Amino acid sequence: MRATTVAALGATLLLALLAACKPASPPAAPAAFDPLAAARAAAGRFDNREAPVVAACYTRTDGAANPCWVCHTAANGHNRADDADLQVRYAFSAAAQTNHWTNLFVDRRAAIATIGNDEILAWVRADNYTPLREQLATRRDYLGWRPDLDLRAGFDEQGFARDDSRWRAFRYMPFPGTFWASNGSADDVFIRLPAAFYSDADGRYSVERYRVNLAILEAALAVPDTVPDAQLVRRVEPLSEDVAGFDLDGDGRVGGTVDTIRGLPVRYATVAPIAVRRWLYPQGTEFLHSVRYLDPDAPDFIAARLKELRYSVKRGDYTPDALANVYAEERQAKAVGALPHFAGRAETGLLNEHGWQLQAFIEDAAGRLRLQTDEEHYFCMGCHSNLGVTVDQSFSFPRKRPGAEGWGYQTLAGLRPVAQAGQREPEILAYFRRAHGGDEFRANAEVLARWFPGGRLDEAAVRGADLRALTLPSRERALALDKAYRVLVGEQRFTAGRDAPLQPPAQVHRRLDNDETGLAERDRVFRDGRLWLDWGDAR
Template sequence: MKNYLLIFSALVFVIFIGFAGASNSEKINSELLPSVATSQIIIPTANGSFNEEAPIPSQCYTKTEGTNNPCYTCHQTYNSSKNDKYRTNLRNDGVNQGLYNFSDEGETNSWKNLFVNRQPWIKKISDKQIAQYVDQDNYSELAKKLTATDWQGFIPDLKDYHLASEAFNDKGIAKDGSAWVAFNYKPFPGTFWPTNGATDDVLIRLSPEFRQLNGQYNENIYLINLSLIEMSIKELTEIDIFSADENIIKRDLNGDGKFTANVDLLSTQEYFVGDAHQIEIPRQQYPVQTEIMHSVRYVGVNGEGNTYIPKRMKELRYMTKTQLLNDSAIDSAYRRERKEKLDEQLPSYIRVKDRGFNNKFGWLIQGYIEDYNGELRPQSYEETFFCMGCHSAIGTTIDQTFAFPRKITGRAGWGYINLKGMKDAPSKGQQEGEILQYLQVNGGGNEFRENMEMFNKWYKADGSVDKEKVKKADVFELITPSKQRAYAMNKAYTQIVRTQSFIHGRDVNITPAKNVHKKIDESVAPLKPEHRVEGWDLRLDWSAKPEN
């Protein structure tokens, strides 16, 4: 099998090294980034995977020393007794905090990029060069290039997306009429904090009937339907909305038994509104044809030394909901997943050509990533296979998604992501701020506990967290890097881009990782029982008042 995977065509080389041919970026970026020999460039396979356990993320190989727990944010078991609210995620994998449930193949850490010393590469790039590279637009030409290659999958259609917040109005709705909606959410703990190498945003789009009233686009209808999904995902009985006229919508939105002209509270509904009024609201699932787009970007640094979301994208990720699963189908899917894990079977997913991988839970997943010249190109088979671990069957997600359940609840959460002024809201059911809790439970600012800037900033000399200092800071201050670290992380990642070595890992590290296993000893539990965390919820309690 692996000998077969070594065979590739000239076409594959063209697609993955310089997508759709040479462009101005080839000349520009040859002056900004060091070149590498062709022999150092990895050519992704068109089909199949060298790493047959690519869905196991690098973070699962962390050396926890039995006490440092980054595992709880992904692996959880929830009480599903009759007295508790039903949760559609039935993976219940909290036990994985206490054991390595890996196949023989998975026991070997294939994420070789973790162990590369990036310092020599970093020294070759000046701050001015990396700042210029990061501020380039590598998004706008993608749609044209995909169309030219007769691409049959998703073709990004949001105008000016490279401009980040400028592409949206103050309610998060795309200015170009494409119906993409940005929302403000708290980045998932660990890897997705900007201090660990990337900024990001997430958008959602519903199909036309959810945006229309009598066949015409209606902003109120659209935002109300999005809010109804939010209520379902978060198990809320009411949520605040932008003022709406019940007489026009023909629905008692606030449940007071009458139609009112100015309503700003939405109560539980059985059906969506507008032209989707006959569609029942699914429980903790998104409607069919829901689309989610996620850009992962470099960390921009402005003239004042503050970080921001720049133009250049490292990746563009896309999901589309193709099927609703009933309770029986959900239960069967999770039972099958658990059995495959217990039997130590290798993961397998159906690839629907250019449309991406079927994650077995009603979603198709595809992505785009930088080629050698920094232009976005379609991910290869193995590069997309990597995405399946987090978006198929881990215990904490809701309908296999992370960001939307973490949206600032209600009206205040519609708008492009903005961490400034955002409070460290606790996880649902917890008392302390989520970031404060993570720093204490994990013992570091990323899963590998090797972000020394976070140690120096938020920990005391004795290794304990400086709680009072953390409580006084907003999310932006807590999880964004210094100018120097941002530059270094950006530079380090470009070596992965130049070598196209994404199949060996996308984590940004400056020096070789030390707190990471190269080989798993399954006889040693990841964590001692007293250091495991039960009942953690990725949803947040935005109504909670900060502890004094």
């Protein structure tokens, strides 16, 4: 028995004895939900020191199926991870050779069958964000990030939060595989820049200045490294050059409204000069990412109920040279077999070596959002620390849709399948062709039936389909996936994984004794994976 359990039992007995000595009193009101309790109870506890190695990394490739290329790729931009070799070998530490994500192997079909459709629809349509926001708003014993976005108030047509919190919603291409709704979750992402980026010389809020600076950031982050700074072209929402104070569209004049940025500006339109660094966010940039259940009757299946709420803020301000040193140090640490370690703790957020601080919330058994534990936070760090494909450790913003239509609450409407930068075929087609399925474990039976009839990819059908047909599940599958995750929430074993497959996938390793994937022998290693997209004329 754990020492913490013994201590807890002792404290319970002591309280019971004290209570017995006191006069009887009226029954106490039910204790208010404490979203910090689970994280505090598990502080410093780790069952899996390699929690940053996510479940997808244990895929069984059979020497042919390669879903790994979308994350592990050659060096690009300022990302010097250059981890394409992880397609060749798993390269796990001794601690990671055993697959700790045992939730993958639990058969929940009987439990799923006990949940009715009406029951799960009521569940996914309930708001579990507002109670978290209310609980943390006045907590004096909490030093972490407090949810300050009013999701009920929503966003205007340009994506600005109606609550004046300065959060802005943007529309982006979902990352291949895990983040397609057909694999279980929908999501949205919001960005916020520090006050310097939306304040005028008198310190007043200027939405036009904010638009200009967000557009400059978009040009700096979303154009691939194959394009030199001087040749950069990015279509943006209509901007005022008078507000910017400098030439944005490269016509040699300053003034009027423009909808294109040509050439990377050297500075942001701020009162005090702030330099633009390509593929790097300015210090103080914030992201808010909600991972949601599926509602087949909601636009793009985005349900009201959150599975997770993820927040990140850029604390450090590193130069490209400093970042190169960070990557070199990380490679050295991996070479000597050092286990992952991040500064911070659940209640304040964890800080990675690249200057990003992350904090996240997940459901408790009753579906209320609670602060993740230290170990649960380590899981988040796996994709946001030293992964080869990210752009300054981020995924969504570099994949933002160009122009004014790229601002607003997330929707797949109007999005068409496009190629990754430097590739010729649509990203989804490339993923299907290389991964041999629609997810890392080739376990999405609906995708296999739709797009791989008879076990062969129907390339013509994929090319002729829109994004919703390619990435959204059927109503039946959406409800089944919701039920599976609801069962997982009740179990509260997230340290054993967050995947809730409809049945245990066959193409996954329980343990790895041979670290070779077999992909190199069959010429199935791809070093061209990029987060950036080729939007064609829409650039």
